[in-house]
Amino acid sequence: MFASALAALKIVFDPAFRGVLLKSALLTLFFFAALFAGVETAIAHLPTLGWHWVNVLLEWLLPVLFVLLLAVLGAPVAALMGTFFLDEIASAVERKSYPPGLHGHNIPFFEGLWAGLRLTFWIFLFSLLLLPLHIFLPVMGTAIALMVDGWLLGREYFELSALRHMAVGDADAMRRRRRPQVFGAGLLISVVAAIPLVNLISPLFASAFMAHEFIRCQRLEHPA
Numbered sequence: 001m002f003a004s005a006l007a008a009l010k011i012v013f014d015p016a017f018r019g020v021l022l023k024s025a026l027l028t029l030f031f032f033a034a035l036f037a038g039v040e041t042a043i044a045h046l047p048t049l050g051w052h053w054v055n056v057l058l059e060w061l062l063p064v065l066f067v068l069l070l071a072v073l074g075a076p077v078a079a080l081m082g083t084f085f086l087d088e089i090a091s092a093v094e095r096k097s098y099p100p101g102l103h104g105h106n107i108p109f110f111e112g113l114w115a116g117l118r119l120t121f122w123i124f125l126f127s128l129l130l131l132p133l134h135i136f137l138p139v140m141g142t143a144i145a146l147m148v149d150g151w152l153l154g155r156e157y158f159e160l161s162a163l164r165h166m167a168v169g170d171a172d173a174m175r176r177r178r179r180p181q182v183f184g185a186g187l188l189i190s191v192v193a194a195i196p197l198v199n200l201i202s203p204l205f206a207s208a209f210m211a212h213e214f215i216r217c218q219r220l221e222h223p224a
Contacts, residue, residue, distance in 0.1 A: 001188070012205050028203065031077055032082075078153065079153060086207040093102075112160060146194060150187030157172075
């Protein structure tokens with residue numbers, strides 16, 4: 001798994017893919033900037049909450065709240081942005097590291113988009129449900145959130161990578177057979193996605209990492 005992670009980092013920072021990295025980072029940054037602007041506008045238009053100092057305190061706490069949101073929403077953003085770059089990065093991984101027999105085909109756009117939106121919805125929902133734990137029991141809340149996000153991210157990224165090589169039913173069956181590997185890979189992706197600023201590259205890292213992990217699992221099941 002860690003060999004796949006290192007190989008994925010090499011792809012992400014390969015000069016040949018600087019344009020993709022820049023597009024992914026800017027798109028992710030734009031999303032967070034829009035989120036920050038929305039939260040700031042909402043707080044600015046709050047009615048006075050009994051005492052004026054409460055509103056002032058909320059304005060002062062906004063940067064802290066935003067950093068918390070960066071960590072909590074890193075996983076759903078990684079899920080959504082990965083939809084747009086998985087095929088491009090996975091193709092690059094396969095061309096660069098594997099023989100033609102292990103190269104996949106691009107997933108139909110709307111099929112990939114639906115999978116990404118579905119995953120984003122579930123992660124966002126669980127992130128909101130776990131937000132009180134983040135605030136009141138930060139260590140436990142963070143650990144639980146990382147495991148939940150890891151399970152969801154691993155499941156979806158693995159299936160998207162597998163769909164480049166096999167039918168839906170076969171991809172789902174393989175994921176079930178490889179639950180420990182898929183969960184471990186997803187957990188690593190969720191950790192990367194939870195680190196502010198580092199999560200700007202998490203969609204590309206996740207796409208490249210899972211492309212390597214899928215082929216590793218495929219070779220374990222069908223050794224040459």
